[in-house]
Amino acid sequence: QKEVEQDPGPLSVPEGAIVSLNCTYSNSAFQYFMWYRQYSRKGPELLMYTYSSGNKEDGRFTAQVDKSSKYISLFIRDSQPSDSATYLCAMSAGGNNRLAFGKGNQVVVIP
Amino acid sequence: DAGVIQSPRHEVTEMGQEVTLRCKPISGHDYLFWYRQTMMRGLELLIYFNNNVPIDDSGMPEDRFSAKMPNASFSTLKIQPSEPRDSAVYFCASSLGAGYSPLHFGNGTRLTVT
Numbered sequence: 656q657k658e659v660e661q662d663p664g665p666l667s668v669p670e671g672a673i674v675s676l677n678c679t680y681s682n683s684a685f686q687y688f689m690w691y692r693q694y695s696r697k698g699p700e701l702l703m704y705t706y707s708s709g710n711k712e713d714g715r716f717t718a719q720v721d722k723s724s725k726y727i728s729l730f731i732r733d734s735q736p737s738d739s740a741t742y743l744c745a746m747s748a749g750g751n752n753r754l755a756f757g758k759g760n761q762v763v764v765i766p
Numbered sequence: 767d768a769g770v771i772q773s774p775r776h777e778v779t780e781m782g783q784e785v786t787l788r789c790k791p792i793s794g795h796d797y798l799f800w801y802r803q804t805m806m807r808g809l810e811l812l813i814y815f816n817n818n819v820p821i822d823d824s825g826m827p828e829d830r831f832s833a834k835m836p837n838a839s840f841s842t843l844k845i846q847p848s849e850p851r852d853s854a855v856y857f858c859a860s861s862l863g864a865g866y867s868p869l870h871f872g873n874g875t876r877l878t879v880t
Contacts (some may be wrong), residue, residue: 663808687865687866689868691869696873696876697873697874698770698857698859698871698872698873698874699809699857699871699873700868701868701869704868719823733805733829743809745807745869747865747866747867749865749866750865750866751816751821751865752865753799753811753814753822753865754811754869755807756809757807758807758808759806759808760808
């Protein structure tokens, strides 16, 4: 079993819809959770950062962490064409432990 | 800050040739990472440095791959000899910490080996 599972299947939604993305993980030591956004032919950039369990909201973006289920989610409200990108989840146990990345979800928001 | 700078942006080479990828991290960041991204495998960590010292190179696929960081502002990833299966996008990233600090990525080098 991979450390981080993220269904890479592309997701197409109409503008204004809610986008829901998720990752599961197997390492119970993970306590730092991040979402990166990657535009075509660019490097990933940090979108959301969460420590331990709970929710975090930033504008149209909400990140949720459920450590008991080893499950994290990213929600994008009122999606815009500019949200079209690949979204990668990443997590770590902290210290000198490296970040473990999911494979990424390609999201296309159709005007 | 200019961010992480990688060069070249694109590299096309023939099998068997030596390839050198370059990276300038963000000033003040003491961790530097090299990743490889493909559709099939996603982002794979190849190696990372702390204060210019290699800490974990377990992701380097073969002896054909080598990485150096001679100073805090420069790192190279070398492939010699290159093979078609090395074709991928190679990213450099830097951060203030290993597991808890966000990574700042460059825009990558797209390598094509024919």
